[in-house]
Amino acid sequence: MGVPVDHHHPDDGIIEVGLVRVTASDPTRRQAAIFFNPGGPGETPMDILPSLAQYWDNAYVDHPVHGSKKRLAEQFDLIAVVPRGLNGGTPFLCTSDNEATDFHDIVADRSPENIQAMDAYMRATAAACRANPLYPFINTEQTVYDMEVARRALGEPKLHYLGYSYGAWLGSWYAASFPEHVGRMVLDSGMDWTADWNTNITRSKIASQNRFDRLVGRPAANDYERYGLGRDLPSVLARIGELAVPVRRAWGGFWKSPENLIGALAVSDWLRAEPNMSLETLTERMKAHRFHRDDATNTAIRDDAIRYAWRLFPVSYQPEPFRFDDVSSLFSAVMCNDMPYAGDVTHHQARVATLAETLPATNGRGLEYHCVFWGGSHAMRPPLSRVGAAGDILMVHASLDPVTPLQNGTSVLASTTMTHLLVAEGIEEHGVFGFTDSACVEDTVGRYLLTGILPAGREYHCTATPAAHGETDDGFTRPGDAVVLRSELSGLRSPFAPRAGDRP
Helix, strand or coil: CCCCCCCCHHHHCCEEECCCEEECHHHHHHCCEEEEECCCCCCCCCHHHHHHHHHCCEEECCCCHHHHHHHHHHHEEEEEEEECCCCCCEEEEEEEEEEECCCCCCCCCCHHHHHHHHHHHHHHHHHHHHCCCCHCCCCHHHHHHHHHHHHCCCCCCCCCEEEEEHHHHHHHHHHHHCCCHHEEEEEEECCCCCCCHHHHHHHHHHHHHHHHHHHHHHHHHCCHHHCCCCCCCCHHHHHHHHCCCCHHHHHHCCCCCHHHHHHHHHHHHHHCCCCCCCCCHHHHHHHHHHCCHHHHHHHHHHHHHHHHHHHHCCCCCCCEEECCHHHHHHHHHHHHHCCCCCHHHHHHHHHHHHHHHHHHCCCCCCCCCCHCCCCCCCCCCHHHHHCCCCCEEEEEECCCCCCCCCHHHHHHHHHCEEEEEEEEECCCCCCCCCCCCCCCHHHHHHHHHCCCCCCCCCCEEEEEEEECCCCCCCECCCCCCCCHHHHHHCCCEEECCHHHCCCC
């Protein structure tokens, strides 16, 4: 659909924005439409939304856990406005003929050369994006106005909404801009939209470190005889400092067991001795090596190490013309355009250094500071006080989310009056609704989207388990399809988390 390049000056030109729509499967019972955003900024709903509709429509209508999703598919159109700048509309690309050299993960590699490379790359990023005349208009504010154009064009009296991760940031801006048009709004695993980008990123890094402590550090310290990694958490954590840079790059942010760390330490020794070892040779050595005296532990270490091996061999960074795809370009612009970016290069380099020192188990994704060279923001953030007029907003958060931690939800709850928070206890999913087998989660959220009915109070907790796959009675008419569709929906994520393609 055609929308103004700048909604504040609609006569200045038109760009195209993609629109995806899946109609209600039972038109005779249609209620309205639910608008959807999968996160990012930069995730496209073009493939995700049809998968979401199929997944919901696959459920048994009378199932106590998943039945509400079937009723949603029957009674609501699902609509997604493709964020401006992504393929499907007028693409926004940050490109330059000037050569730039990428940098290695800035937490794993603290060498002066890598710090200098990051600084040069941040300057190149800002310059390449600012060379595109669309750059001031790629921001959350303009996307919100695109959503409003779509709502009006489709004749929807209210904008019901389901947004994941950055989708919560986007939804809150819509609610503050057009509170009178907000219907039922669910913000799942959201960024803290009352804070700034760097606050959200820092919390994400702390959550990643906490995940290492919970899954690796404390279990290893509590069973020194089995793992031999250290008798207390600081001792186990210190072992990360022994790893070679390629191994820290490969494992950083992905830690999930003491076996991970044992395998990483062994591989690190091998690569120091033979830095030019090929992936094939490394994999064969992993298969042949005895990592641990206990058979089950040995198998777990070896299998994990083999899964990680390919990440030890990233493409060599060579000087080349600067080229970002639409996803990276959009993220770069939205991050800088949405609000003022405080601090100079020295401030942000010191901030990165502090995070790398205090949170060694995390990775450097999201720690970019190209906004220092941006020249200022280009969006007008609506007053958050206006969100109160939008009515009830339901936030959903996993208690152990390592990407957008629960603190985001509790902070918003404490600083607003219209929000409600559902906490899925005991799981670390990023993206909750649709991904558990808990009626307390699935039916509560589904019922709210269907009817607007919420439980009493503002904060409630549900014991939750991640959704099982392939069971004959798991709530879906085609369980095998549900497995595939859930995998396709795993793109619901944050810009400061490892992406699906990064996963070992």
